[in-house]
Amino acid sequence: MTNIEATELDISVRVQQVPFAMDEGYESVLHQRSDIGAIVTFTGLVRDFNETPDVTGLTLEHYPGMTERTLIQIGEQACQRWELQAVRIVHRVGDLAPGDPIVRVLVASAHRREAFQACDFIMDYLKTQAPFWKKEHSRHGAYWVQERHADHQDAARW
Template sequence: MPIKIQENDFDVSAEIAALRKGDPRVGAVVTFLGTVRDMNDGSQVKGMSLEHYPGMTEKALEEIIAQAKSRWDIYNTLIIHRVGPLLPEDQIVLVAVTSAHRGEAFAACEFIMDYLKTAAPFWKKEDTPEGARWVDARVTDDIAMARWNKK
């Protein structure tokens, strides 16, 4: 399954090896790895908690993978997104895309990540010295996603 939503950490190298195994067509593997920062919006982040809506989240991610496959000539995709409590430096998300050539894989990976940042049903709460706060999508993330909708 190309979508994994889990509390456990993951091994990037093992996940990439499994994604491309047995597919000699693959000439490019592009990945994005997101991690927890210790600062956001001018405040220290001591930790965060990610929540999702089981079933709805997977369906939304399946749709964005289908959109990426309809736009670019890519072979396989993988999205791993962690939920639950996380600390600075922890891995949050891995997006990986395989294709024959790098251009297709880069574009599809960026498209998938832009969608994840703006429209995927995940909710993030940060623990800061000022208290807990929910984090909204950034305007810059919305602008990045909007470029994919231009004709």
Template sequence: MADIEIRVQSNAFAITYGYPETLNGRTDIGAVVSFTGLVRDFNEAPEVTGLSLEHYPGMTEKTLHAIAEQAWQRWPLQAVRVVHRVGHLQPGDPIVRVLVASAHRRDAFQACDFIMDLLKTEAPFWKKEHAKSGDYWVKERHTDQADAQRWSSS
């Protein structure tokens, strides 16, 4: 059975989220790879003062779980953890953390990268940045789609 945990929440999470719980005395894990995304103080506009994240409750968790399941099927993994924030965030706040455990580092690296690429393009999140010059919805980037597409050919 897949050891997958998905959380979408408004409250902050620890930068170490998922790590101690995943290891918990296990000796079959040879690699733990994680990615933590943070709110920057710049993006489409300079001087970003904050970010508001909205999502589609229920559908978001279902989509994230499906992405984690795809990773589970592609690589031999021991655990997958995904936590994503919603609500209002400040520059420097963590937005997302993906943690992947596997017996081997390459599988863990690739699965973590895969999950982030698909999360960026498939999960129903909407971002509004607040900047000194005004608020605006963040547009999808061509590079995000290109990153996700590379997995369909491998």
């Protein structure tokens, strides 16, 4: 597990193989500040379908060091666009099964709209900028997941 924190902003990222709690990051943010009016979270899960209708598992690979720096940069970009009190990103790597949590993003802000927008922005940029590679496993074999044009369109709107 790698844990990196940005010094000037309240941004924390972790890349790990072990599962994370569904409330990951919530308590650390909630009890630090009294100016938080909204906390928005997103948790991504492994589906049992994607490029094929029979996904049995997923292997996530990454580029250690570069991945964490990229996640910090994405959090910093969100803080530059919106007034945020905190950003937490936890991303798993390794072998995962359908239903397993892959990613958790938590954004705290004084206002709900900023928190929702920043969380959406972070996920769009994670999908297109972070150095993760997905190999899906199905009953018919394994294959690398290709980039999706729609993900880049989503990121381009920001």
